[in-house]
Amino acid sequence: MRAGIFHAPGNVSVETVPDPTIEQPTDAIVRVRRATVCGSDLWSYRGVTKWEDGWRTGHEFIGVVEEAGPGVRDLECGDEVVAPFSYCDNTCEFCRAGVQTSCVHAGFWGGNHDDGGQGEFVRVPMADGTLVRVPEPLAGDLSKLAALALITDVVPTGHHAAVRAGVRPGVTAVVVGDGAVGLCAVLGARRLGAERVIAVGHHAGRLEIARDFGADAIVDARDDEAVVARVHEETSGGAQCVLEAVGTQPSMNLAINLARPGGTVGFVGVPHTVGAIDLRQLFSNNVSLAGGVAPARAYIPLLLDELAAGGHDATPVLDMTVPLDRLGDGFVAMDGRTAIKVLLEVSD
């Protein structure tokens, strides 16, 4: 099969590798129909996090069950499925508590042990626990593949930001970041009933999508002090809920400074800067920092039901579509910020 391979920062290609096979009775092989490039793929692409020559790329994919091991009970060949960006047994104590990313058997796609999502096939461990079957009327609807692909990661991650920030009816929510996750966090804040959503970013085109997704106000983020002043003015002293979707130190500290006393920052940007965050500010204002890697598996059924019922569609964040073999072009576009998010057409 063809699959994305990382070689060095700035060097990702699609090559022929061995087809995966069933290794454990509970494995399934999924034929990938659509995959996507994630903002977090860029950290290794840019050499910020270590990734080694020859490792597989990608962790966002949807497809069709091609083969199921003898221990797979709930899925059969031909089932259309959505994969969360990490696998899990969905039965352990942490899974039952809704933290499937901390499953005692958790693992992440790609790297040197597992198939990446950016390839023609993926061996899926613990298929019954990991995969979610696409419900009617979405199953069989080719027009929904792009929307489904977003439910693997960015839509649940944006939702998680809203959940962790404690968004509830009546609050004002501020979203920091206008990447795909930030835009999906706007959807998340709306889904949970925020009365008002303020989007902070610095790309006019992306902020327009934020508005389409339900943001009431848009704040340009180029000058942090001005952002703080503007948001504090709009909220009379800060927002109850701040959704941080970038993961850098300046962004985290900006988010902390936008929160109201007693408020909460829900952070879902992978924290690549472990430097000093403003603990004194958190302390003085009783601001909570409640973030984490999204337990996508926990939210996918809800998000599929919502999509099936004609709800939100996050596809405006997908502004570039290429076949799998042009994966490298997708990385270049996202790295250069000429694309928000890239959809890979892998198979029909």
Add this chain to the structure above:
Amino acid sequence: MRAGIFHAPGNVSVETVPDPTIEQPTDAIVRVRRATVCGSDLWSYRGVTKWEDGWRTGHEFIGVVEEAGPGVRDLECGDEVVAPFSYCDNTCEFCRAGVQTSCVHAGFWGGNHDDGGQGEFVRVPMADGTLVRVPEPLAGDLSKLAALALITDVVPTGHHAAVRAGVRPGVTAVVVGDGAVGLCAVLGARRLGAERVIAVGHHAGRLEIARDFGADAIVDARDDEAVVARVHEETSGGAQCVLEAVGTQPSMNLAINLARPGGTVGFVGVPHTVGAIDLRQLFSNNVSLAGGVAPARAYIPLLLDELAAGGHDATPVLDMTVPLDRLGDGFVAMDGRTAIKVLLEVSD
């Protein structure tokens, strides 16, 4: 009157200063009966936080209303009162939300603007908002003065750690720190219904008090790795609720590492190290960091009612009592860890 004055690190004395007078109609003058020395007083005493020559000391006091301004409605001369460690109007939006430490008119005792708690009299701004009248049968009971003095700060701060860590019936709570606040955090965890409380510290005598306060297990904290291993073993993967009551970077990171995936660290130790906390660990495990300066004013009525009903008594943390003029000895003892917490007898 006599009052504590800071001169330089390691140099605190009691001197004669002008008696306070009513400055605003809503002020009251309180005659102090008991005051205490706080662990947080030690930060300036040790030169870690800036405090200037001539500034007043102390923020924990109880007493009797000596004089009330014409705008004071709810209190009268002779009322026995408890003061929270910061003053507030108790009517603004933040006060109504239970974050009185973020009151739009909030202020902290001592320094160069306000009377400190370690003195014979204190001018109390916004007396109706700030002070809480001591209820029957505590009023008039001299034997309860020490217990009342602890309700100004350490008891509500320990309670806040439990509130912010999300302690609820059935959880296991781990308390990091065996100072007065940590010990009161054990009481807080018990008050909120923790099924099991594990106290982490490194002073045998203090940990014995933790046991008396309701800790089920005691872990010696000298070796962080051993503490993590022991707590993870006792809790099968970490505690749902961790109460951090120290405020140093190692203590904060220890607390984060003791939390279970999806758990919460409630931190109330004033964070004097704003260095790197383990954000990646928070992120990977969906651990929340929810702390802050305790809105003591919010909890004092509840804590007084509990004490009046014969509930907890935190006085075992008071292991040294001196008259006000021996304030310096109290600082020396707490700085040298020969006393957990010092009670000052100011007037009868």
